[in-house]
Amino acid sequence: MTTHPRFSHTTRAHSFNTAAAQYAANRPSYPPALFTTLEDLAARPLKGAKVVDVGAGTGISTTLLHARGADVIAVEPGEGMAAEFRRAHPDIPLVRGIGDTLPLATASADFLTYAQSWHWTNPAHSLPEAFRVLRPGGALALWWNTSALDVPWIAAQAQRIDQYFEDAHPTDEGTATKAEQGAATKTDEGTATKTPKDTESRRRTADFLTERAFKGAPETPPHTHRVVRWSRHVPVDTHLANIGSHSAFLIQGKEDTDAFLAEERTRLLETFPDGRVEEVYDVLVIVATRS
Numbered sequence: 001m002t003t004h005p006r007f008s009h010t011t012r013a014h015s016f017n018t019a020a021a022q023y024a025a026n027r028p029s030y031p032p033a034l035f036t037t038l039e040d041l042a043a044r045p046l047k048g049a050k051v052v053d054v055g056a057g058t059g060i061s062t063t064l065l066h067a068r069g070a071d072v073i074a075v076e077p078g079e080g081m082a083a084e085f086r087r088a089h090p091d092i093p094l095v096r097g098i099g100d101t102l103p104l105a106t107a108s109a110d111f112l113t114y115a116q117s118w119h120w121t122n123p124a125h126s127l128p129e130a131f132r133v134l135r136p137g138g139a140l141a142l143w144w145n146t147s148a149l150d151v152p153w154i155a156a157q158a159q160r161i162d163q164y165f166e167d168a169h170p171t172d173e174g175t176a177t178k179a180e181q182g183a184a185t186k187t188d189e190g191t192a193t194k195t196p197k198d199t200e201s202r203r204r205t206a207d208f209l210t211e212r213a214f215k216g217a218p219e220t221p222p223h224t225h226r227v228v229r230w231s232r233h234v235p236v237d238t239h240l241a242n243i244g245s246h247s248a249f250l251i252q253g254k255e256d257t258d259a260f261l262a263e264e265r266t267r268l269l270e271t272f273p274d275g276r277v278e279e280v281y282d283v284l285v286i287v288a289t290r291s
Contacts, residue, residue: 011251016057019245020084024058026241028145030115031230034283035068041224041287042111042139046070049110052133054099055117058084059092065113066092075102100125107135118142123217131221134290140221141287142213148229148280153271157264164260165248210286223288231280236268239277 016023039045047069053062056074058081065072074094076082085094097103099114099121112130114121130140149155210225234242240261243249249257268277 016078016081016245016247016250018080019250020058020078020080022241023081023245024060024084024088026238026245027058027060028232028242028279028281029060030064030143030145030283031228033230034143034228034285035064037226037228037285038139038141038143038287041226041285042141042289044110044137044139046111050108051111051113052102052104052109053113053115054102055114055120056085056094057081057115057117059089061113061115062092063089070111075099075104100129102129102133104133106132109133110135110138112138112140114140114142116144118213119144123214127214127217127221131290136290138290139287140290141285143283143285145281145283148231148282151280153268153277154280157267160264160267161243206282206284209284213286214288221288222291223286225284225286228283228285229281230283231278233276233278236265236272236275236277239268239279240265242279 035046046065049070051065051070051072052075053065053072054075056062056076057078059074062072062074062085072092074085074089074092075097076085076094077096077098079096082094082096085092095103099118112134118126127140134140147154147158149158206225206227210223211220214220214223243264244257244261249260269275
């Protein structure tokens with residue numbers, strides 16, 4: 001089956017360039033415990049290390065790495081995202097490029113990091129490229145904020161989002177199939193919203209997603225992973241803008257997305273009458289070390 005152009009990998013990857021400011025203002029950050037975990041798994045400190053943050057977007061992870069004392073350079077393919085990055089972080093160097101063909105010298109980095117971005121690469125190319133750029137003993141670190149679906153209100157919302165995308169929507173080129181819509185329900189974290197809720201199932205899911213991260217690579221590198229839970233309290237409108245900044249919604253178009261988010265706002269205010277929600281995340285972090 002041919003993928004509908006509206007839901008293609010490329011279309012979704014480029015959708016962020018039109019929403020860079022929204023992305024920067026509303027997407028969640030990462031907790032200090034993530035970077036402590038990263039140092040533990042890599043068995044080396046970030047302070048003083050040469051770090052390349054690939055798919056840096058608007059700089060959410062890049063600035064945190066910089067704050068940990070890393071000598072960091074950002075790599076970002078998108079024009080809109082790169083412009084927002086440079087506007088907000090003029091003191092951090094950024095080069096345009098993609099993970100599949102990094103514009104960097106061989107053996108030039110101690111860490112290569114991908115925050116919410118590895119799934120936009122082709123591991124058949126991006127893994128060998130990462131190990132080319134890393135120095136011996138260097139670490140490739142991948143991580144994703146994923147929704148904690150053992151939290152009832154988050155699980156209920158995830159089900160509504162699933163249902164929204166399972167219902168076909170007319171497009172200018174006809175009606176997308178449910179299979180194509182299903183592909184679009186994959187979140188920008190690279191995981192589906194339908195995730196087992198019990199602890200053992202979540203552990204198995206993390207194991208599965210870790211193995212899937214290297215699917216298509218010439219070989220699966222030795223690696224380890226860990227899950228770090230954290231949360232943030234935000235206004236309902238920030239939470240909704242965060243949802244709307246995900247590629248599956250960006251490619252829907254403003255009218256469809258606004259209608260869904262308006263319904264969500266009503267539902268959330270029934271549950272959270274003070275207008276603030278606690279977003280709970282499990283950060284899956286994977287570290288592979290170059291021999």
